[in-house]
Amino acid sequence: MELYIHIPFCMKKCDYCDFPSGAYDATVRRDYSRALIREMEMYAPLFSDAVFSTVYIGGGTPSWLEWEHMERILLAMRRCFHIEPEAEVTMEVNPGTVSAEFLHMIKKQGVCRLSIGLQSGDDGELKTLGRIHDFARFLHTYELARNAGFYDINVDIMTGIPGQTTHSLGRTLSDVIRLKPEHISCYSLMVEEGTPFYERYADDVKRQLQGEPTLYLPTDDEEYELYALARELLFAARYEQYEISNFAKKGYECLHNIGYWRRVPYLGLGLSAASFYGGHRYTNCGDIFEYMDMIISGRAPVTSDVLLSRDDAMAEFMYLGLRMTEGISRADFMEEFDMDIEARYGSVIRDLTAKGMLSLSGGRIALTPVGRDVSNTVLCEFL
Numbered sequence: 001m002e003l004y005i006h007i008p009f010c011m012k013k014c015d016y017c018d019f020p021s022g023a024y025d026a027t028v029r030r031d032y033s034r035a036l037i038r039e040m041e042m043y044a045p046l047f048s049d050a051v052f053s054t055v056y057i058g059g060g061t062p063s064w065l066e067w068e069h070m071e072r073i074l075l076a077m078r079r080c081f082h083i084e085p086e087a088e089v090t091m092e093v094n095p096g097t098v099s100a101e102f103l104h105m106i107k108k109q110g111v112c113r114l115s116i117g118l119q120s121g122d123d124g125e126l127k128t129l130g131r132i133h134d135f136a137r138f139l140h141t142y143e144l145a146r147n148a149g150f151y152d153i154n155v156d157i158m159t160g161i162p163g164q165t166t167h168s169l170g171r172t173l174s175d176v177i178r179l180k181p182e183h184i185s186c187y188s189l190m191v192e193e194g195t196p197f198y199e200r201y202a203d204d205v206k207r208q209l210q211g212e213p214t215l216y217l218p219t220d221d222e223e224y225e226l227y228a229l230a231r232e233l234l235f236a237a238r239y240e241q242y243e244i245s246n247f248a249k250k251g252y253e254c255l256h257n258i259g260y261w262r263r264v265p266y267l268g269l270g271l272s273a274a275s276f277y278g279g280h281r282y283t284n285c286g287d288i289f290e291y292m293d294m295i296i297s298g299r300a301p302v303t304s305d306v307l308l309s310r311d312d313a314m315a316e317f318m319y320l321g322l323r324m325t326e327g328i329s330r331a332d333f334m335e336e337f338d339m340d341i342e343a344r345y346g347s348v349i350r351d352l353t354a355k356g357m358l359s360l361s362g363g364r365i366a367l368t369p370v371g372r373d374v375s376n377t378v379l380c381e382f383l
């Protein structure tokens with residue numbers, strides 16, 4: 001079983017962000033922290049037999065929460081749930097929000113992995129994104145983390161930033177690779193409706209969708225060039241690609257995310273957090289004040305409860321599992337659904353294999369490098 005804890009606070013909202021997060025004041029941060037602990041206490045009896053092998057504390061910017069609140073949350077987490085002694089416990093931190101004291105405290109409370117949201121090493125690109133930090137601040141954060149004894153660090157990089165070139169991305173990656181983080185994630189920017197970014201680039205988004213030349217955002221071909229460059233530089237630096245967007249030194253893959261792609265059950269706590277157990281997918285309330293009210297009145301803050309059909313579960317098995325380089329196992333499919341994978345997806349698998357998108361070997365099915373380049377299209381075939 002896995003545990004996810006959501007901390008929805010940021011110093012300032014970034015222009016492209018549609019995550020459940022915001023720049024709330026100190027009173028809200030304190031009240032939310034208390035509500036989160038109440039939610040843990042609420043779920044503790046239900047999960048008294050569960051053993052949690054990974055924890056992911058994401059946001060938002062967990063490192064923006066006052067360290068006293070964070071310490072109480074981490075202590076409550078261990079009081080309420082059985083976390084394995086060797087569990088992978090990750091916390092997201094953002095440059096410019098972290099102090100040495102905070103890092104020492106979370107390390108003492110069992111956080112062993114950090115994920116740092118750099119996004120770009122180019123200060124102009126960071127400004128375009130509306131981030132609060134520059135590259136110098138990231139370097140300072142990274143140094144603080146190493147000095148505090150963190151030897152398992154992920155750095156998030158973004159592709160597809162308006163104005164980004166292969167040259168600027170190459171420089172970002174070289175600068176990051178030189179620091180030797182154990183893990184690098186490389187996601188492409190999504191321009192989401194309702195964000196300042198969408199308003200700024202709405203015309204370009206329409207051009208992108210129609211396959212027309214864009215003014216600021218990358219075209220599909222440019223996006224592909226950026227991704228291909230990232231992969232080439234990371235391979236050259238001996239990072240292994242274990243998932244479409246994730247690269248790691250051997251032995252430093254993120255176990256929490258692997259669990260998600262393998263459909264390991266998880267409990268999500270906090271604003272908008274999602275859970276998956278007993279065949280259901282649950283989602284918590286997305287309004288922070290309503291979330292806190294529900295908890296104060298003794299109600300679980302769940303606003304959506306979907307029982308997955310067998311077909312939905314099979315589709316999830318395929319499109320989540322195929323994101324990983326190792327792909328999926330025919331035997332696992334049989335064990336989980338008591339059905340041969342050929343009986344359900346035989347024609348799709350044959351078709352994609354003939355097109356060079358899937359490879360079949362040793363009882364496993366995986367995306368080929370060509371399939372990975374058009375993964376969205378390939379994975380949709382299983383929906």
Ligand code: SF4
Pocket residue numbers: 009010012013014017018019021059060061094117
């Ligand atoms: S730091 Fe992350 S969660 Fe916070 S506003 Fe920026 S992108 Fe969103």
